[in-house]
Amino acid sequence: MAEIAVVGLGNPLAGDEGIGGRLAEELERRYDCSGVEVYDLGTSLFNVVHVLENKAKAVIIDCALMGEKPGTIIKFTRDEARSKKVLRHMSLHEGDVFEIVNVAGRVGSGPPEIVFFGIEPERIELGRGLSASLECRFDEYLKEIASETGLVKKVAGDA
Amino acid sequence: MPNIDVSVHHVTRVEGHGTIRVRASDGKIERVEWRVPEAPRFFEAMVRGRSYEDIQTIVSRICGICSVTHSLAAIKAVEDAIGVTVSKQTDALRIVLHYAEQIESHVLHVGYLVAPDLLGQKSVVPLVASHPDVVKTVIALHKLGNAGMELIGGRMTHPVTVKPGGFAKLPTEAQLKAYKKDLENGMKLVGILADVVVSLADKLPDFNRDTEYVALKTDGTYTFYHGDIASTDVKETTDVHKFESVANEYVSAQSTAKWCKWHRDSYAVGALARYNINADLLLPEAKAVAAKFGLQKGACNPYLNSVAQVVEIAQVIAHSIRLIDGVLTDGVTPETPKAAPREGEGVGSVEAPRGILFHRYAFDGKGMCTSANICIPTGQNHGNIQKDFESLVPKIIDKPQDEIRLLMEMLVRAYDPCISCSTHYLDVEFV
Numbered sequence: 001m002a003e004i005a006v007v008g009l010g011n012p013l014a015g016d017e018g019i020g021g022r023l024a025e026e027l028e029r030r031y032d033c034s035g036v037e038v039y040d041l042g043t044s045l046f047n048v049v050h051v052l053e054n055k056a057k058a059v060i061i062d063c064a065l066m067g068e069k070p071g072t073i074i075k076f077t078r079d080e081a082r083s084k085k086v087l088r089h090m091s092l093h094e095g096d097v098f099e100i101v102n103v104a105g106r107v108g109s110g111p112p113e114i115v116f117f118g119i120e121p122e123r124i125e126l127g128r129g130l131s132a133s134l135e136c137r138f139d140e141y142l143k144e145i146a147s148e149t150g151l152v153k154k155v156a157g158d159a
Numbered sequence: 160m161p162n163i164d165v166s167v168h169h170v171t172r173v174e175g176h177g178t179i180r181v182r183a184s185d186g187k188i189e190r191v192e193w194r195v196p197e198a199p200r201f202f203e204a205m206v207r208g209r210s211y212e213d214i215q216t217i218v219s220r221i222c223g224i225c226s227v228t229h230s231l232a233a234i235k236a237v238e239d240a241i242g243v244t245v246s247k248q249t250d251a252l253r254i255v256l257h258y259a260e261q262i263e264s265h266v267l268h269v270g271y272l273v274a275p276d277l278l279g280q281k282s283v284v285p286l287v288a289s290h291p292d293v294v295k296t297v298i299a300l301h302k303l304g305n306a307g308m309e310l311i312g313g314r315m316t317h318p319v320t321v322k323p324g325g326f327a328k329l330p331t332e333a334q335l336k337a338y339k340k341d342l343e344n345g346m347k348l349v350g351i352l353a354d355v356v357v358s359l360a361d362k363l364p365d366f367n368r369d370t371e372y373v374a375l376k377t378d379g380t381y382t383f384y385h386g387d388i389a390s391t392d393v394k395e396t397t398d399v400h401k402f403e404s405v406a407n408e409y410v411s412a413q414s415t416a417k418w419c420k421w422h423r424d425s426y427a428v429g430a431l432a433r434y435n436i437n438a439d440l441l442l443p444e445a446k447a448v449a450a451k452f453g454l455q456k457g458a459c460n461p462y463l464n465s466v467a468q469v470v471e472i473a474q475v476i477a478h479s480i481r482l483i484d485g486v487l488t489d490g491v492t493p494e495t496p497k498a499a500p501r502e503g504e505g506v507g508s509v510e511a512p513r514g515i516l517f518h519r520y521a522f523d524g525k526g527m528c529t530s531a532n533i534c535i536p537t538g539q540n541h542g543n544i545q546k547d548f549e550s551l552v553p554k555i556i557d558k559p560q561d562e563i564r565l566l567m568e569m570l571v572r573a574y575d576p577c578i579s580c581s582t583h584y585l586d587v588e589f590v
Contacts, residue, residue, distance in 0.1 A: 044223065046271065047315065050302045099284045106287040107295045 002037040003056040004149055005111070009097060010063050011043050016070075016121030016134050020061040023141055030142065031151040045095035049104045055111040059148055061141075062097060064118030071133035072120040073141050075148070081116070117145060163556065165564045177576060179548075179567050183556055191552045193544045193571070195414040203531040211237050211500055211526040212323060218518070218533065219317045224267065226317045227260035227308055228511040229533075231384070232518040237323050239505025240522050243498045248489065249325045251482045252311055254384050256318065257509065258475035259307025261383060262345070264512035265430070265468040266304060268575045269356065270297030273465045276569050277359040296351045300472070303345040307479070310338050324496030332491050339483045342476050346444060349473045353448045356469050360452060363462040364566055368550045370459045370543065371423050372432035373405065375510050381433070381440040381474055383510040389436050391457075392422040399508040402517040406534045411542070418542040419534075425542030428514025429574060430467035431458065442481075445474035461547055464573045468512075500526025511536050513575045537576045544574055 008024025011017045021040040028038045039051050052058050065084075066074060083098045097116075104110040119141065122131035130138070146152070163183035178194040206217050215233040219226040231253055238245065245253075271283045274293065280286055287294045305315045310330050312318025320327045330338070376396055377386030387396035388405050397405055408417040420426065434449075438456040441449065449470045454463065504521040514536025521530045547570055555563055 042223070042316075044316065046267075046301065047305065049298055050305060103284060103287050103294070106291060107298060109298070 002035055004036045005051050005055045005058045006033075006036055006038045006061070006145065006149055007048060007051060007058060008038075008040045008061045009042070009045070009048075013126060013128060015123045015125050015127050015129065016119075016131050017063050017124045018128075019063050019119050019121070019130060019134055019141075022130065023061050023138075023145060026138070026142060027145060027151070030153060031146050032154050033151060036149055036151060045097060045100050048097065048100045049107070049109050052101075052104045052111055052114075053109040057113040057115070057149075058111045059115050059117065059145060060097060060101070061117045061119070061145060063121050063124070064116075066118055066120050068120040069133075070120050070122035070131065071137050073137070073144060074118050074120075075144070076116050076118065078114055078116070081118075115148060117141070117148075163560055163563060165560060165567065167564060167568060177571060179564070179571065181548075181552055181563065181567070183552075186556065188552055188556060191545075191548045192413050193541065193548055195416040195541060199415065203533055206520070206528045206531045209528050211241060211498070211520075211522050211528065214520060214528060214531075215321055215323075216317075216319070221533070221535075223316050224264050225260060225511045225513070225516075227256055227312055227321075228509055228516060229518075230312075230318050230321045231257055232507040232509045232511075232516050233520070234321050234323060235507025235509065236505045236518040236520050237507070237522075238498070239507060240503040240520055241323065241498060241501040241505070241526070242503065243324050245325055246492075246494060248486060248492055248494065251486050252326065252329070253321070255479050255482050256308060256311040256321075257384055258479045259304050259311065261304075261475045261512050262472055263301055263304025263308065264575075265472050266297055266300040266352075268512070269352070269465050269468050269472075270294075270301065272572055272575075273569075274355075274359075276565075276572065277356075277362045290355075292351075293355050296348050296355070300345060300348050300352065303341055303348075306341060307338060310334055322496040323498035325494050326496065329491055329493065332487060335483050335487060335491070339480055339487075342480050342483075346473065346476050346480075349448065349469070349476060352472070353451050353469050356466065357451050360466065363460070363466070364569065365460065366462065366547075366551055366554065366570075367460045368547055370461075370546075371421060371426040372435045373421065373426045373428050373539070374433040374436045374515055375399075375508060376436055379440065381437045381442070381445070381478075383433075383475070388508070388515065390421060390426070391432075391435055399517065400506045402506065402508060402519070402534060403532070406517070406539060408534065408538070413545075414541060416538050416541055418545075419539040420542055425546045426539065427461065427543040427574075428536045428539045429464050430471050430512075431461065431464040432514060433510060434458070434467040434470065441470070441474055442477040444477040445470050448473040461543075461570060462573045464575065468575070500524065513537060514539060537574070540574050540576065544571060544576075 008020035010020040024038050024040040041047050085096045122133040165181040167179040180192040182190040215230040218233045219230040221229045309315045313320040372391040375382050375386040376389035389396045406419040411418045452466050502524040507518045517534040519532040
């Protein structure tokens, strides 16, 4: 079993909200991911607990409202940010990944090292596809995540 | 006498949006309503013009929790329409796949959505601190269901291996043996979960209303997959091809979802309905769990649906083990799905975790879908939730308003309704 998990989160039907899943998908397509397990978990937040089990490190990619310019990517750890999200506990799809990571830690499934990549959205609304602010920086996001996990691009013809 | 004004816009911890409205003036009840304001999804229109080979993939997207169930109902309907019968092996593995989803969905409902009510919390997250062993058990069982779906369906949700005529990819014998071992461990966890729920069962409201229950029924098996339509109101069963005459869908002014009724004003589907129709056919492992709760056939307290779900987790794990043993005894036989287009119409019915589900499709000679009709369990339950409300509210109208609200929310949650989906982005500030 791979020691590193890369987890993309987000709803691909809600514009920039789906950035995490898009990045996970493209990372697998363009990079040699042997030794790393890449997951597009969509909005299945509770499954984060399962995929973090027995991992040494997790990289979690998600759309994040950080008060930054749309398209900004910021790497942070759990200790460096605090959630402002107010949960209404409406459904299983609504959640706070920080809370889920805490659950994983408390039940002994949390890796010792967890890194988040937050990407500031331009628009979260019903519809497929990313806004221009995120689309034009997409390759840059991939490079940052690949660098964090030591992945290299597939050689031409492999993709 | 109190004035009551309960207005819950979007009941929490259910899938989708439902609204509760209660108004009473000087103790006199003026309005009691269960409303569903969801927009239509148009799946029945979406599949028209699509190939018979693609239907199960498209309709699995109706739901992220019961995607296997929708795939299987669709594939059964497609095979019925084009005249395909599948092998004993395919049938057994489809049922094991279906059971994996029952495990996952029931654990999700009982562990993540209902347990917080019984333990006085808003969600499962605070339970990690107060009841870590319960949460660990729930997570392990949830993972077991996901593993079964991934093994046989090719993915945790939205299976990709289910094809008309069989499977695109089969699990190996070694994988099935490993999954069987996981199921055996899972059976021990069900015992732990059952003990926890038993210890909290007195927190389930004591509310009974004589109800018509509807579920699939077949000889010899507590069925989720085969059989005809049975009702607790009548002895004879109805062929699934006549499901429209059972559901009798109609439009209600207070809901965007259609409502259903059969022999009475409403009927209920789901775990309690299956239990009330098929309890005699439970395997010994599941009967033992039912005995812990003292759950009797004929129970008509809707809050006990969650208890019936715990019994069913034991049932599907025990039956999965037996089915896998059967496949392993015969040996996993490589098969290529064989299906060809043909003009025709077919119906597929399976039990979704939250109740009986019907799919009907028609195809032209090239195998293109010309019409579709999907009748979901949550839709069949809406009318019954309303009738439960009308019976429950007069009994609790003297309670404090917050307690009335909670009891009504718990009632809706007991039905495990599954209505839609949404978003979940992070919202952070740096420290």
